[in-house]
Amino acid sequence: MARINSKKAPNGKRILLVDDQEDYRIVTQTLLEREGYEVYTASNGIEAIELVKQQHFDLVLLDYFMPGGMTGEEVVQEIRKFNEYIQVILQTGYSGEHPPRDMMRALDIQGYHDKSDGPEKLLLWVDVGLKSAYTVQMLYKSRQGLKYILEITPELHKIQMVENLLQGILLQVTGLLGIVNSFLAVLPEEADTIDNISTSDIFIAMLEEGTNLEIRAATGKFSDNSPIERSLEGSKIRKIKDALIKTEVYLSNECSIIPLVVGETALGIIYLEQNDIRPEDVELVNIFANQAAAAIQNAYLYSTATIDKLTGVYVRSFFIQQLMREIRASFRQKSPLSLILLDIDYLKQINDTAGHLGGDQALSIMGSTLKKSTRVNDIVGRYGGDEFIILLPNTPLENVHNITERIYENLQGCHVEGHFGSIPIQCSMGACGLKIQDFEHGNIPQPYTQSYLEEIAKLLIDRADKMLYQAKKNGRSCAVIEQSYI
Template sequence: MRQKYMHQSRTGRSILLVDDSMEYLESTRKLLEREGHTVLTATSGAEALEIVKRERVDLMLVDYFMPGMTGEELVRQVRKFRPYLQIIIQTGYAGEQPPRELLKRLDIQGYYDKSEGPEKLLLWVDAGLKSAYFIELLYKSRQGLKYILNITPDLHKIQSLQDLLKGVLLQISGLLGVVHSFLAVVPEMPGKERKPGLAEGFLAVLENDLNLVIQAGTGRFSQMKKVDLDLLGMENMREVRGALKEGTVQVLESATVIPLLVGETRIGVIYLDYLVTDSQELELIQIFANQAAVAIQNTRLYQMATVDKLTGLYVRGFFEQCLIREVRAAFREGRDLSFLLLDIDDMKKINDTGGHQAGDKALAMLGEILRETTRSTDITCRYGGDEFAVILPHANPEGAVVAAGRIIESLEDKKVEIDSGYMPLRCSIGISTLPKYALSLDDVPRPFPAAYFQEMAGLLVKKADVELYQAKKKGDSQYSGPAVLAWLPIPGEKADGE
């Protein structure tokens, strides 16, 4: 029957001892446990096979001659599914098999004559465990590099900064099997506005202020998003800041801190509640951290160019490119496409009574509402001034009306603070729709002129603008439309009656 024994000061290594002699098992078990190893025992080859399949085993000590399945037969069976497991054959008969022949024939790592005493056994055990350690390092290195190569495309794809930060932490936690971890970034300099929906407080370099704000966490840190690290009361905060300031991995008493740097640019740190002492693992971590830091920096630069800082929505130039792309996709795939144009009601009054600070607050609030009420496939933008726009892929006229109604409903209880109290936040919406393209694409000339889609996109916006004007005439919190457009004649296609 299998038994498992533990030693107080563990080495972290597990040895399977296989012998049909209970007396030998017991004495050898005690010897190995005194060395700090975890010992598993089996009295037959069949029992040993089951243990190897279920448990982590670094080294096997196998008696050569056992009833039923011999040691040689057991080794051959184990090699079918654990080709790199370190195995030492034990024998009580020195002349049973020539040692060199056994080592070569069975691909085992040692041969121990029981008559040579415990010191010789411990010597073989140390050699076998050392080999197991280096094989494990090679395996981890190969798997780790493969893992990093596989996830690199995910790190560098276009995505929100917050999603990327979460992904980076989950990837490195998965690489090392860490449960408790967090990723913290350098906070924004005082006096700067923060970007709603993005990783708040993100700046490249701060010379004298190395405060850090948690942006993603796992395990016991999972509920600490947007928490200033100083508020955690961590005893090793000096070392955490030191990792970022010095730009080197810090291996603490029970944790590891990895800085995220791009050249001289300090981005943040990854904190792992896990002690990394192996040089191979540290090297893999550094490779991953370099990739992650570059991805974060690129995403930051991308969002600076495409996202409006105040509202967290796309800027108009990037949005117009998206609209042309969606018009082209709707044409090619034969699907509906709808468009919303929004304008904040009484924006002049908000600015006049509350100042531009109140106006900015109104803009930021509507940006947040649009992010919360639209689908992940919808594209939102600050179109200009107090105007906003939303692209609704796959939305027919009825779906566009539902989307507009949802936005207006979400604003019902929203108010903007001004000097004399509060003003309601309301908006008007104009709706336009391009219906499914009904013609066969086989009739479409090739190459197809890009100007056609630009013109259709312009018409979609123009119709929504007309509907927005009609909504404004109705009063606050109204929508108008949808105006359903007809696709323009295909270039080169004859008009009716010609």
Template sequence: MVRKTRHATRTDWVILLTDDDQTYLDAIRKLLEREGHRVLTARDGEEALALLASVHVDLLLLDFYMHGMTGEEVVGELRKTNPMLQVILQTGYASEQPPRALLRRLDIQGYHDKSEGPDKLLMWVDVGLKAAHSARLLHKSRVGLRYILDATPGLHRLQPLENLLQDIIFQVTGLFGVANSCVASREHHTDDPGVAPSCFLAVFEDDAGPTVYAATGRYAGAGGLNEQELDGLLARALDQATRSRRPQVGTDATVVPLCVADQAIGVIYLDKPIVDNQDLELVSVFANQAAVAIRNAQLFKMATVDPLTGVHLRRFVEQWTIVEIRKACRHGGPLTLLMVDMDGLKRINDDSGHLAGDQALVAMGRLLRAIVREGDMAGRYGGDEFIVVLPNTGEIGAAQVAARLLDLLQDTGIEWQGRSLPVRGSVGMATLLPVPETLRSASAPPRQYFERVYDELLAAADRALYEAKRGGRGRLHAAGECPWLDLSH
């Protein structure tokens, strides 16, 4: 029966039609193009294999008997590198090959007798494309799950919350190839200026609107995600996502909540509708892992960071420094410790009140965070004293860091009730000598040994700080290089 010409909606399927009969190629190509498919053609097996190696194809319609390689030989070569491609064999001599045995032997999806006409061929094409769709979903699910499994350890390592949020958004972008995406969370309001970074906030509490903390694409550099920047649908989706704790898909965006237990702590926003259920499941699995990592990072920050100054707490710095001293013993690198004391903080407290003194502490913490490099550590030792630990840094390099801090302090102050109050400080420095070979070659010392080394180094830096303040304040005094302790003591 002759089929009426029609123009089907264009699909995204790619079919490779391989036959050595040019007349048949032309006729079937036009038939399949009317169905909306993109059709590639090849005249023999070698040409087909070359095309398959260079372009993506969803379904292969392959003549069984051709000059050169037979269809069976082409399938044999194809399966060596591509076990997923769906194949329909075609022949005008179907009776010579039992179809069921052929399908099992070659791992193909159909066997079409050309004499049965175009309707039967289109039925086989539909069968092959449905199998291709299932294979595509299975492959995508496996690839997505593998991506999530590979990314998850990186999310759960200890790291600053700000770095974690940026990592999450990059992983989401990589998972779905989304051009523009952003992570938002509930803004934390506080009277403490020390925990409010200048770009993205990293705490999810109260019921305030969402604020962007990490972004890519056209959202990069945005200061917030709010109803003024989004249409009514997205604003409702954000609200529904955080209330229902289920992904919300709009016409041009997807909002996935970040949930821990029964609490939505934020959302992932993608400027792409994810309509496929498997994709939604994948992003939900990733979001669950991301939410737990965010909560752990929040708890870690609460336990290790001073909420006023933004530098680390004394106990954490001590433990971290002992570990670095152990590394210096093992690898032989230097390590320097700076003790920083604020000059004149008591006068600020007495004359302008402790709120003004808090502002001065915030300013000092901000400067210390600015001068430390990746791998260094700044902490609040207590009151107006701070500690900076510089692994793999000798006296010369550490003196440069201290000089930079003192230079910056010359231009640092706070505005308080119409007055400018200077923020100043003095620095004491102590450096561990290179580890002696006898210590490096000895059996690993116990932890108590490194604790004593830390205590001695800290005492030397503290004595140097006293000399710096006695010598006129606002200056650096170096205790020199401190020797390692004798293991026998």
């Protein structure tokens, strides 16, 4: 009687009950709902098939014999055409059907219940069916998770900027798990994390000096990228350190911490505010974390070779490589491209009044401003001491002013402190463009030779330099854009 008079809390399991007898549906639905199940009902096979097509069910309780319509056997055969995973228990009130074992094997169902055995036996079969459903769902989820990881791995290992990679990794994890508040934190690149420093060595220093981890990508309430010490209480920071020392995923009711480790080299962690990772999914999470950590390490190596540490933009040699590539693409696709050469105004004066540290600060501010002001596919480089260069693929000259105006807008309020007060950071710019349609096609070698592309690159830079010189003659802190293409 206790089972009849007490109702259990909802357990999240959804059952479809299919039977042509209304009285039996009502009684059985009441019984199952008191056990905490969410129950849907159907009176015939066609209705049941449509429901299974439209919604997720953990288990189908299906009457074998429904006069005037499809038999339970026919319904299962139809369902298996589009859903091979759903668990089914056939019910019968009649004897003489096929032997249960043969029926279960032939139809790939999980049980065969005789209604005359009563409610306790039915609930026993429901437990068996739901346990089987859980196992199948976990196997399916693991298979899909592994497939997902294999599909995104090439994207992770694509050559790209570290910041873009870190943000992409975090969005992949949070999107997969549906997490709102999260962050990805790494050890500073200058901490030589790529030089085979063991986690124990790192954390001796970390325990003495603080976490040293920097939040470099974040979602939700962590999006302001505040230091970890201000974002989390001390107990969670200790959990982060412990997870990295042990190189193990940490799960609790409050959070998940995924270490990013390559061999014995600790790179950082992914922190998820709530725990949506099941213990059985930890192995898949570790596979993803290993791939992500390897991609981060490769991005660090790529960054070391191509990025100017002071300004955060490309070094000159790498920029020239990209320029040659984009000129070739411009000829091939018949698309325009534009080039901006930029000079920080009065950098010598900044060095004289604010010292070389002040000059370095001005260069750093300019680099970050240019990255902020340009698009993802634009290419920004440091061309000389105080000169920067910007390549704008697939951009006609008439659109260059959008970039130059954005740069000046973002420089507003930027300054360094000198001996005689604040010194504003300003710049002069010159721009020119390349448009393939304006070339005499008879003068273009086929295929494009390296020397010809180098000639075009030199011509572009020389034209932009002339425009920059004109901007300085005009009083600096302005942009001069050539009116015609080269």
